[in-house]
Amino acid sequence: MGLKNQWFKLLMLLVIAALILAGCQNYSEEAEESDSPDSPDAAAAEDNENFDPDVFNFATNQDIPHLDPHGSAANTSFRVTYMLYDRLVTYEGASTEPQPMLAKSWDISDDGLEYTFHLVDNATFHDGTPVTAEAVQYSFTRAIELGKSAAGIFNKVIDKDSFEIIDDHTIKITLKTPFAPFISTLGTVFASILNPSLEENHGDDLGESFIAETELGSGPYTLESWDRGESLVLKANPDYWGEAPTMETVNIQFVTEASTARLMLEKGEIDLLDNTIISPEVLGQMEGTEGITIEEATGYQIDYMPMNIESGALADVKVRQAIAHSINYDALLESVYLGSAERIGGAVPAGMFGYNPDAKMYDYDLDKAKALLKEAGHEEGLSLEIAISEDNEVRSNTALLLQSDLAKVGVDLQIKTYAWPTFLDLVTSGKHDFGLVSWTPDYPDPDYNLWYFGHSSSKGPGFNLAFYENKDVDALLEEARSNTDEALREENYKEIQSIMAEEVPYIFVAQPNLQTPLRSWVKGYQLNPMNTWYVPFNKMTKEQ
Amino acid sequence: MRMDALKFVGKRLLLMIPILIGISILTFAISNTIPGDPARLILGPKATPEGLEALREDMGLNDPLYVQYGRYMGGIFQGDLGQSTYSQKPVSADLIRYSPATFELTLFAMVITVLIGIPLGIISASKKDKIADQITRIFALIGVAMPAFWLGLLLLLLFYLKLGVFPGSGRLDSGMSPPTYITGMYTVDALLTGNWPVFKAAVMHLVLPGITLAAITIGMITRMTRSSMLEVLKSDYIRTAHAKGAPENRVLYGHALRNGVMPVITLLGMAFGHALGGSVLVESVFSWPGLGRYAVNAITYLDFPAVMGVTLLIAILFILVNLIVDTLYFFIDPRLKHN
Numbered sequence: 001m002g003l004k005n006q007w008f009k010l011l012m013l014l015v016i017a018a019l020i021l022a023g024c025q026n027y028s029e030e031a032e033e034s035d036s037p038d039s040p041d042a043a044a045a046e047d048n049e050n051f052d053p054d055v056f057n058f059a060t061n062q063d064i065p066h067l068d069p070h071g072s073a074a075n076t077s078f079r080v081t082y083m084l085y086d087r088l089v090t091y092e093g094a095s096t097e098p099q100p101m102l103a104k105s106w107d108i109s110d111d112g113l114e115y116t117f118h119l120v121d122n123a124t125f126h127d128g129t130p131v132t133a134e135a136v137q138y139s140f141t142r143a144i145e146l147g148k149s150a151a152g153i154f155n156k157v158i159d160k161d162s163f164e165i166i167d168d169h170t171i172k173i174t175l176k177t178p179f180a181p182f183i184s185t186l187g188t189v190f191a192s193i194l195n196p197s198l199e200e201n202h203g204d205d206l207g208e209s210f211i212a213e214t215e216l217g218s219g220p221y222t223l224e225s226w227d228r229g230e231s232l233v234l235k236a237n238p239d240y241w242g243e244a245p246t247m248e249t250v251n252i253q254f255v256t257e258a259s260t261a262r263l264m265l266e267k268g269e270i271d272l273l274d275n276t277i278i279s280p281e282v283l284g285q286m287e288g289t290e291g292i293t294i295e296e297a298t299g300y301q302i303d304y305m306p307m308n309i310e311s312g313a314l315a316d317v318k319v320r321q322a323i324a325h326s327i328n329y330d331a332l333l334e335s336v337y338l339g340s341a342e343r344i345g346g347a348v349p350a351g352m353f354g355y356n357p358d359a360k361m362y363d364y365d366l367d368k369a370k371a372l373l374k375e376a377g378h379e380e381g382l383s384l385e386i387a388i389s390e391d392n393e394v395r396s397n398t399a400l401l402l403q404s405d406l407a408k409v410g411v412d413l414q415i416k417t418y419a420w421p422t423f424l425d426l427v428t429s430g431k432h433d434f435g436l437v438s439w440t441p442d443y444p445d446p447d448y449n450l451w452y453f454g455h456s457s458s459k460g461p462g463f464n465l466a467f468y469e470n471k472d473v474d475a476l477l478e479e480a481r482s483n484t485d486e487a488l489r490e491e492n493y494k495e496i497q498s499i500m501a502e503e504v505p506y507i508f509v510a511q512p513n514l515q516t517p518l519r520s521w522v523k524g525y526q527l528n529p530m531n532t533w534y535v536p537f538n539k540m541t542k543e544q
Numbered sequence: 545m546r547m548d549a550l551k552f553v554g555k556r557l558l559l560m561i562p563i564l565i566g567i568s569i570l571t572f573a574i575s576n577t578i579p580g581d582p583a584r585l586i587l588g589p590k591a592t593p594e595g596l597e598a599l600r601e602d603m604g605l606n607d608p609l610y611v612q613y614g615r616y617m618g619g620i621f622q623g624d625l626g627q628s629t630y631s632q633k634p635v636s637a638d639l640i641r642y643s644p645a646t647f648e649l650t651l652f653a654m655v656i657t658v659l660i661g662i663p664l665g666i667i668s669a670s671k672k673d674k675i676a677d678q679i680t681r682i683f684a685l686i687g688v689a690m691p692a693f694w695l696g697l698l699l700l701l702l703f704y705l706k707l708g709v710f711p712g713s714g715r716l717d718s719g720m721s722p723p724t725y726i727t728g729m730y731t732v733d734a735l736l737t738g739n740w741p742v743f744k745a746a747v748m749h750l751v752l753p754g755i756t757l758a759a760i761t762i763g764m765i766t767r768m769t770r771s772s773m774l775e776v777l778k779s780d781y782i783r784t785a786h787a788k789g790a791p792e793n794r795v796l797y798g799h800a801l802r803n804g805v806m807p808v809i810t811l812l813g814m815a816f817g818h819a820l821g822g823s824v825l826v827e828s829v830f831s832w833p834g835l836g837r838y839a840v841n842a843i844t845y846l847d848f849p850a851v852m853g854v855t856l857l858i859a860i861l862f863i864l865v866n867l868i869v870d871t872l873y874f875f876i877d878p879r880l881k882h883n
Contacts, residue, residue, distance in 0.1 A: 057718065063841055066632045073588025147599060152592045205632075212632040227722065228631075228641060229833025230714050253718060256831040257697075260712045263705055269718060421580030421846050428584065461584070461593045 048291075050268035051521065053542045054248040058535060059261045060274035063229055063254055066212035069192035070143040070150040075533035076274075078189045080252065083234055083537055085192035085217035086242075088117055088136065089183060093536065094297060094526040096352075096444035098187040101242075102131055102218075112178035112484040119169040123241040125195040125218045133171035137163040138196040140173075146206050150190035153442070157182060178482040180489060181445035188442050193218065220245040220538040229254055234537065245538035246524075258282075265292065265517060271542065272525065275516040275532060279393040280338045283515055291520055296340065297527040299514035300349040301440045302449070303341075303394070305386075305402075305507045306465035311433050313382050320504040322372035324362035326409045327402060333510055336397045341512040346497030347449040349511050351529065353486075354446035354493035360501040369409045381410030386434040388415065389423040395436045398509060402434075428461045435465055436509075444530050446493040447481050453506060454496060466505030473499055549874045556867050564859060568620075571855045572613050575848050581605075582846040586629055603629070616852065626849030630841055635853040638838060643857065644728025645715060646827070646834035650819045652731075652750045653757035657815060661762040662808065665769020669777060669804075670796055680766060687763030692822050696756040696829035703752060710752050713831035717745045753830040757822055761815040768811045773804040806877065813869035817862040 062076040069081040088106075089098035103117040123131040141160045143150035157179045164172040175182060185191060195216035198207045215223045220242065221234040234250040253270070255261040258277045264270040266289060278286070287294055307314045307323065314320055333341050344350055345359030373379060386402065388395045396417070403413040413434075418426060427435045441448040451458060454473050458464035473496050480492040500506070514527045524540040583599040584591065600606055604615060619626055625635035668680040704712035715730055716722060723733040723742050731750065734743035776782065777800055785795045820835075827836035835854055842850035 055719065063837070065630050065841075065845070068632065071586075071632065073586070073591070147595055147602070149587055149591065152587065152595050155592075155595070205627075208632050209627065209634070225721070227833065229837050230716075230831075231718065251718060253714070254831060254833070255713050256828050256837070257700075257713070260700065260704070260831070263712065419578075420844060421578065421585055424584055425580040428581075457593075461591070461596055 048268045048544075051542070051544055053544075056247040056250045056272070056522075056537055056540065056542070057253060057270045058250065058272050058274070058537075059253045059255045059264060059270045059277075061254070061256050061258055061261065061277045062274070064226075064232060064252075067215055067223070068148075068208055068211050069189050069194070070139075070146050071148040071208055072189075073149040075276075078531070079533045079535055080223075080232060080234070081189050081192060081215075081217075082219075082531075082534060083221040083250070084215040084219045084223060085189075085194065086123065086131070086219050087187055087189075087191045087193060088119075089187045091187045091528060091531055091534065093539070094528055096300075096528070096530050098183050101187075102136075102193060103186075106183070108484075112180070112482075113175050115173045115175070115182065116166070117171050117173070119171070120241065121169050123218055124239065125197075125216065126222050126237065127195065127197065127216075128239075129195065129197070130168075131193060131218050132168045133165040134168075135193055135196050136171050137165060138199070139193045140191070142194065142198070142206055143190060146208070153185050153188065153190050157185075178484060180481060180484055181443055181447050184443035184445050190442075221250065224249070236538075243538070246541050247537050250537045262286065262517075265519065268519060270519075271522050272518040272535065273516065275514055275527070278515075278517060280336075280340065280515070281393065283517060284338055286517055293518055293520045293522075295514075295516045295518060295525060295527055297514050297529065298342075298351055299440070299512065299527070299529045299532060300352060300444070301438055301512055301514070301532065302344065302347065302349050302508055303398070303436070303438050303510045303512060304347070305509055306427070306432075306435050306437065306453075307505060307507070308430055308432050308434070308465070308467055309469075309505055310430055310467045313376075313378060313384065314433060316376045317503055318372045318376040319378065319382075321362065322369040322376070322409065323406065323411070324504050324507055325365045325369035325372065326411070327362075327405050327507065327509075328364045329361075329509075330364070332398065332401050336394060336401060337510055337512055340515060341510040344508045344511045345501050346508065347453045347500065347506065348446045348493060348497060349441075349449075349529075352441075352444055352446060354490050356494040356497040358494075359497040362504075362507075366408055373409060373411075378410075381412065383412040383414065384433040385414045385416050386436065387423060387426055387432040388417055388436045389420045390417050392438075394512075395438070398436055427465050428463070430460055430467055432465075437465065440532055441530060446489075447477070450493060450496055451477055451481070454500060468500070468503070468505035470499065470503065549871060552874075553867065553871060556870070560860070560863050563863065564856060565617075567859045568617065568852065568856060569613070571852055572616065572848070573609070575843075575846070575851045576609055576612075578843075578846060580846050582629055582848065585845050616849070625853045628842070628847050628850040628853075630845045630847040630850060635849045638850065639835070639853050639857055641728075642833065642835045642838040645832060646820070646823050646836060648729035648731060649750065649753055649757060649823060649826070649832060649834060650816065651729075652754040653761065653819050654812070654816055656754055656758040657761040657765055657819075658812070660758070661765030662769050662805070664762070665766045665808070666773055666796065666801065666804075668766065668770040669773035672774060677770075681770070684763040684766040684770075687759040688767070689763075690759060691825075692756055692760065693825045693829050695759055696753070696826055699752050699756060700829070711745075711749050712752070715746060715749050715833065716742065717749075720745055753826050753832055756829070757819050757826045760822060761819055764811060764815055764818070765808060769804065769808050772807045773800060776800045776804040779803075802876075806873075809869055809872060809876070813866040816865045817858075820858050820861060 060076055064076050065074050066072060067077060067081055069085055086102050088103040090101040092099055102119055102123055104120045105118045107116045125131060144155050157175050158173060162174050166172055198211060198216050201207050201210040213226060220237055220240045222237050224233040224235040226232045232252040236245040236248050261273055261277060265273055283294060286292060307320050309315055329343050345361045346356055348355045386399050388399050399415045403415060406413045426432055452463045454468060455477050456469040456474050459467045476492040476496050480489040483489055514532055516527060518525060521542050521544050522540060523543055528534045583596050583603060583605060587595055604612055628635050628638055631638055664680050668677045671677045700712050703710045722730055723739045724737050726733045726736055730746035731743060734746055782800055785799050823834060824836035824839055827834045828840060839854040
């Protein structure tokens with residue numbers, strides 16, 4: 001008897017629980033409505049409860065490893081350190097021209113070796129000490145000595161003896177060899193100026209572990225808190241020497257599931273999403289949702305397919321040309337990129353100095369492709385592999401399309417998907433036939449892409465993933481890098497693109513547009529074609 | 545009996561050492577067979593070959609594997625778990641930071657498991673082959689069979705997206721600051737400091753990941769409780785109890801449960817380990833900043849010291865929990881007292 005009674009109680013409990021859930025149905029309708037563009041959008045209503053003009057909520061799915069600007073190679077760290085630290089020069093908004101920052105002006109000697117920087121005299125670090133020439137010297141010396149990502153950019157050009165402090169606010173940097181893109185490199189995160197007080201905490205790792213979770217910058221924001229894996233909060237620096245930052249609080253949230261992040265944006269809990277986490281397809285679905293805008297701009301990202309010249313059949317230029325002829329580029333841009341991408345012929349993105357619009361673009365021509373394969377002795381067909389890294393819809397769709405295209409000329413393309421570390425190891429050690437890679441330069445100079453892709457010293461680990469080698473290209477690159485004559489440099493870079501287009505070590509599949517979904521109430525957001533991670537928190541506002 | 549129990553515990557603790565060494569060798573070997581170069585991952589795709597070589601040398605990656613292992617174990621015996629190449633912090637500091645979130649989630653899941661799994665099993669056994677039993681068995685089966693991340697996504701879809709009753713990611717509402725650090729478990733800390741809004745938010749955030757993580761263990765426990773109770777209910781002393789007219793509740797919870805629950809307790813130890821391991825997937829689905837997330841990041845960056853640290857920590861916990869469970873027998877099972 002007693003037991004039966006208990007049964008009854010349990011059942012009642014379940015019924016009550018069900019009723020409580022049903023009671024929450026109101027909320028559900030709200031949520032559903034905001035999904036469909038036709039119905040009045042609750043989330044976009046004037047009085048969205050999540051709207052707060054002083055707090056900017058940004059979501060990304062990539063964890064921040066650490067905050068050492070000289071040691072990190074992660075975009076997700078850059079986004080934060082760019083706000084915490086200042087540099088001699090900077091990139092703003094959608095511009096790829098370096099603008100004065102800590103350096104109000106600079107002089108360059110005629111031989112392109114001596115750079116004299118005149119620093120602003122009112123800049124202070126967050127602890128109140130002034131930013132001086134000594135801090136500049138300290139920061140670059142540390143970056144080089146550390147030997148990590150920042151050193152990769154600077155150590156061929158400057159070393160610890162390159163600096164001469166003229167006075168507190170003037171410093172002369174003498175390059176070891178002329179390096180035309182030098183000023184451009186100074187606007188990167190790697191050139192962040194650190195408070196020399198870090199030296200007291202150097203330990204045995206140049207302060208790496210000390211600065212991993214704190215900051216010693218002079219930037220418009222200070223680090224308020226960081227709950228690893230959860231959120232990182234920036235606070236406006238009230239004493240900032242430059243233009244006062246607009247957003248009082250910036251809340252960077254880590255949301256692993258892209259679908260959850262999208263939902264939070266639709267509810268207004270998030271103002272802006274990391275531009276890399278939403279695929280073109282989902283962006284298409286989001287278009288038209290009230291309260292949400294999709295910002296689109298041309299970018300310097302290029303998606304390309306290296307063909308490993310040192311691997312079997314691909315050593316023959318005819319085979320590579322045949323491959324280039326057998327890809328249906330229009331269909332690819334239309335179905336994979338949904339039309340928001342352009343085709344390019346070389347490693348320099350359209351819009352950048354040195355871009356060669358006349359570099360040969362192979363047309364989709366199956367007969368030509370078959371003929372070339374026959375000439376190369378592969379009329380009975382051949383079998384090749386394409387390596388891609390997992391978790392990227394665009395690349396896996398591209399690979400599928402390539403597979404069906406190449407099948408038409410008798411090339412059996414096997415798609416191999418790897419985890420990122422394995423993929424990286426495979427392609428840099430030359431164990432691949434084809435790969436698929438996305439690449440964005442860190443500074444707007446053709447030297448960047450072309451040196452990585454084309455110079456023989458970059459083979460493999462240096463990211464010349466085609467293992468391409470051409471003495472003429474090497475010479476042209478070296479000459480252009482060490483010359484300040486812009487006309488000559490442009491000429492050289494264009495020529496390199498033409499040569500490489502003939503020899504096709506790479507097929508440049510697309511230059512995709514950058515797309516970011518954000519709340520329509522966000523004003524002043526611009527996508528930088530190069531620094532795709534850059535979010536100008538200090539310049540944006542929120543207005544309903 | 546006390547001496548016996550102490551001896552037992554001591555022996556088991558000693559046995560931990562070879563087990564842990566075995567685990568460390570296995571983990572070290574397996575993580576090092578993943579093709580990939582940790583130095584390259586630190587420096588990013590745009591590193592220079594010279595920079596890579598220098599860093600490899602610096603990290604000791606050029607040494608043979610056994611030398612690297614020896615160096616690592618040498619550090620461990622001095623209490624040094626190494627430095628995470630991902631966060632650039634000592635691994636021990638990272639573990640201390642990430643583990644409370646995972647403990648909180650795992651403990652919450654275990655509480656749900658015990659509160660739901662055991663009663664369901666008892667109900668199922670006492671109503672053998674009736675409708676209540678059938679329903680319970682179906683749910684237990686689904687719980688065991690459903691992949692955690694899939695269940696997690698379904699729960700998110702229903703309770704976060706459609707119904708909006710539970711939050712979908714993280715440990716607290718955005719903009720809310722965590723309670724004063726005492727244990728690192730937000731619910732406990734909020735309770736201790738009497739911070740009710742935070743406590744409420746922390747519990748709400750625990751519900752969906754907790755249920756997802758508990759689904760499998762509930763299934764395991766329910767099935768075990770059911771079969772073990774069925775066994776006990778068939779025995780003579782239960783028949784005697786019924787015969788002398790003891791009330792059914794008393795027979796079930798007084799007489800039968802005590803014997804029936806024995807194997808379940810052993811299984812709870814295993815379930816705890818299962819939940820700890822399962823947290824890796826569940827934490828990714830719910831953006832839960834715990835050991836699982838840390839481990840996934842560590843693997844992606846081939847951060848070997850971190851991978852080793854997480855594995856060893858979980859192994860130690862697993863062994864300790866099972867040791868506690870086994871020791872419990874001395875107190876629950878009177879037969880052990882007299883032997």
